[in-house]
Amino acid sequence: MSLTEVALPGVGVVSITEVSEKVEIPDTGSIWDDWGEYDPAAKDMQLRRWVVQVRDAAGETHLVGDLSAHSVWYGPSPGSRCMNIGIALSASWRGKGIGAVAQRLLAETLHADGIVRVEASTDVDNIAEQRALAKAGFVLEGVIRGAQVRADGRHDIQGWSHLPGD
Numbered sequence: 001m002s003l004t005e006v007a008l009p010g011v012g013v014v015s016i017t018e019v020s021e022k023v024e025i026p027d028t029g030s031i032w033d034d035w036g037e038y039d040p041a042a043k044d045m046q047l048r049r050w051v052v053q054v055r056d057a058a059g060e061t062h063l064v065g066d067l068s069a070h071s072v073w074y075g076p077s078p079g080s081r082c083m084n085i086g087i088a089l090s091a092s093w094r095g096k097g098i099g100a101v102a103q104r105l106l107a108e109t110l111h112a113d114g115i116v117r118v119e120a121s122t123d124v125d126n127i128a129e130q131r132a133l134a135k136a137g138f139v140l141e142g143v144i145r146g147a148q149v150r151a152d153g154r155h156d157i158q159g160w161s162h163l164p165g166d
């Protein structure tokens with residue numbers, strides 16, 4: 001059975017909830033998702049979305065960030081469909097361990113849905129996300145050269161993955 005929430009000492013209970021539309025959460029922007037321009041074809045990318053919530057000691061629930069996942073196909077057979085995930089937290093909720101917990105919860109959720117390989121990619125310079133992925137149990141696979149263009153140009157990214165049991 002997959003976990004649905006995790007108690008994070010000093011922070012609260014972290015959970016993720018799937019949503020059908022993007023939910024606007026304040027102040028989640030960062031240099032890592034400053035895309036500059038959108039390719040019109042990107043609208044065909046089918047994204048599943050989740051919100052990240054924290055229930056504090058007083059019982060109040062805070063919307064602190066969002067997660068997404070899109071399919072990556074390594075072949076036409078059903079087992080060759082993997083999911084690549086992304087995350088952004090509100091600036092005031094970063095650095096508390098929530099990113100690691102939320103990505104772990106999403107990997108477990110996708111495994112429970114039958115997805116064996118869950119991927120995450122992040123800039124070679126995004127140390128916070130690299131630390132969060134490692135804490136979430138993801139394994140670094142290597143550098144994916146020249147894969148991503150953002151407002152400031154083309155970037156190398158790291159490829160990470162999470163398999164059941166990681």
Ligand SMILES: CC(C)(COP(=O)(O)OP(=O)(O)OC[C@H]1O[C@@H](n2cnc3c(N)ncnc32)[C@H](O)[C@@H]1OP(=O)(O)O)[C@@H](O)C(=O)NCCC(=O)NCCS
Nearest residue numbers: 030088089094095096097098099100122127128129131132
């Ligand atoms: C990346 C992100 C999801 C990580 O979530 P988080 O809750 O802040 O991360 P955690 O608290 O779980 O872990 C952060 C780790 O990075 C470390 N860290 C943060 N900034 C760092 C830096 N500049 N250099 C080195 N380590 C850093 C923290 O010390 C912590 O590691 P530790 O627990 O081993 O000490 C969150 O910071 C965020 O939303 N950032 C902006 C958007 C983004 O980068 N999204 C990912 C794009 S691929």
